[in-house]
Amino acid sequence: MVKYRDDVVGLDAAIMMNTKVWEASGHVDAFTDPLVECKICHSRFRADKEEEIKAHEKTHKEKVEWTEPKSFNLLVEAYLGVAEPKQKVYLRGEITQGAFVNFENVVNSTRVKIPFGIAQIGKAFRNEITPGNFTYRSREFEQMELEFFVEEKDADKWFKFWKSERLRWYESLGIKKENLRMRSHEKGELAHYAKAAEDIEYNAPFGWSEFEGVHNRGDWDLSRHKLTYKEEGKEFTPWVIETSGGVDRSTLFFLLDSYHEENGRVILKLHPKLAPYKAAVFPLLANKPELVEKAKGIYDSLKKDMMVAWDDRGNIGKRYFAQDEIGTPFCITVDFQTLEDNTVTVRNRDTAKQERLKIQELPDFLSKKLS
Numbered sequence: 001m002v003k004y005r006d007d008v009v010g011l012d013a014a015i016m017m018n019t020k021v022w023e024a025s026g027h028v029d030a031f032t033d034p035l036v037e038c039k040i041c042h043s044r045f046r047a048d049k050e051e052e053i054k055a056h057e058k059t060h061k062e063k064v065e066w067t068e069p070k071s072f073n074l075l076v077e078a079y080l081g082v083a084e085p086k087q088k089v090y091l092r093g094e095i096t097q098g099a100f101v102n103f104e105n106v107v108n109s110t111r112v113k114i115p116f117g118i119a120q121i122g123k124a125f126r127n128e129i130t131p132g133n134f135t136y137r138s139r140e141f142e143q144m145e146l147e148f149f150v151e152e153k154d155a156d157k158w159f160k161f162w163k164s165e166r167l168r169w170y171e172s173l174g175i176k177k178e179n180l181r182m183r184s185h186e187k188g189e190l191a192h193y194a195k196a197a198e199d200i201e202y203n204a205p206f207g208w209s210e211f212e213g214v215h216n217r218g219d220w221d222l223s224r225h226k227l228t229y230k231e232e233g234k235e236f237t238p239w240v241i242e243t244s245g246g247v248d249r250s251t252l253f254f255l256l257d258s259y260h261e262e263n264g265r266v267i268l269k270l271h272p273k274l275a276p277y278k279a280a281v282f283p284l285l286a287n288k289p290e291l292v293e294k295a296k297g298i299y300d301s302l303k304k305d306m307m308v309a310w311d312d313r314g315n316i317g318k319r320y321f322a323q324d325e326i327g328t329p330f331c332i333t334v335d336f337q338t339l340e341d342n343t344v345t346v347r348n349r350d351t352a353k354q355e356r357l358k359i360q361e362l363p364d365f366l367s368k369k370l371s
């Protein structure tokens with residue numbers, strides 16, 4: 001989004017923001033989930049999560065009665081300052097609002113012109129009623145978003161563009177096509193800011209689950225913050241097409257689609273771009289100082305450009321398997337031949353095949369594989 005597109009700039013906005021931002025954005029009034037309480041044990045659930053409610057009813061022998069649904073606001077409050085009364089702020093419930101309240105700063109400092117986008121990645125906080133399903137629903141999570149500013153007449157075109165672009169992006173990084181689908185929001189389901197919304201869903205073990213939303217936010221946000229855009233004699237309120245993804249959710253799904261078991265061993269076939277370590281470097285034997293020194297040299301030089309793992313414990317087979325389990329795509333081994341001709345073996349995680357390369361070819365080889 002940020003590095004490769006000329007029409008998108010990056011931003012890192014504040015986490016704690018004045019309550020007025022959230023009043024203007026509509027979150028204080030409308031960022032709610034319906035909450036019901038079990039009259040027997042006082043556990044609380046989201047009224048719209050029928051399966052969770054049914055599962056809870058089974059935990060009681062007697063018939064469960066529920067309270068009427070109440071609106072429960074998801075914003076997390078914090079208090080700042082040293083004097084009483086302290087100033088109430090909200091931790092951002094979506095990273096989005098930071099892009100809007102910084103809209104003028106971005107336009108004035110980067111001189112972007114519509115159509116353009118502001119992209120961000122960062123923590124968001126929600127007082128979720130029922131966190132669960134591993135990292136799928138948590139109270140502190142990471143979002144990655146693009147707010148793309150357009151003229152109203154172009155909004156549908158860009159909405160379509162970003163839907164297909166985001167699907168393509170997930171597929172290009174390893175989510176299986178058959179595990180992806182788009183689901184359009186019904187009228188009553190739309191968030192308070194949305195004119196149209198489509199969820200990107202993954203076929204998770206716990207059912208089809210949303211992990212990114214592509215939204216047409218209209219001019220809701222900028223007009224609520226009283227912001228306009230001026231260009232060549234005209235002034236107007238841009239419309240916003242948003243792509244809002246969950247880093248934790250997509251990571252969970254990337255992990256699921258890359259998990260393989262072969263002959264009782266685990267291989268995490270993560271796309272090299274997503275693998276935490278891009279390569280691992282080993283000396284064949286840890287008790288031969290000349291091998292260790294040579295391998296350390298390669299490790300030190302590669303780690304300037306990428307995350308590289310080092311391992312000199314146990315036998316070489318065990319080291320390969322340990323790297324396979326955490327998804328490291330390449331293992332580089334320094335052996336006795338290296339001392340003679342400056343070549344190393346490079347083992348590919350997915351094929352287990354090895355090739356011999358010159359040490360000076362390694363940076364080029366890896367950067368091609370990782371791009």
Ligand code: GAP
Pocket residue numbers: 093094095096126128135136137138139140141142143145210211212213242244245246247248249250
């Ligand atoms: N700015 C729009 C927005 O925040 P959203 O559908 O409420 O839209 C966007 O959230 C994405 O953020 C979701 O698709 C999901 O991936 C992630 N997300 C939302 N709530 C989450 C939670 N409690 N835990 C983990 N991820 C969450």
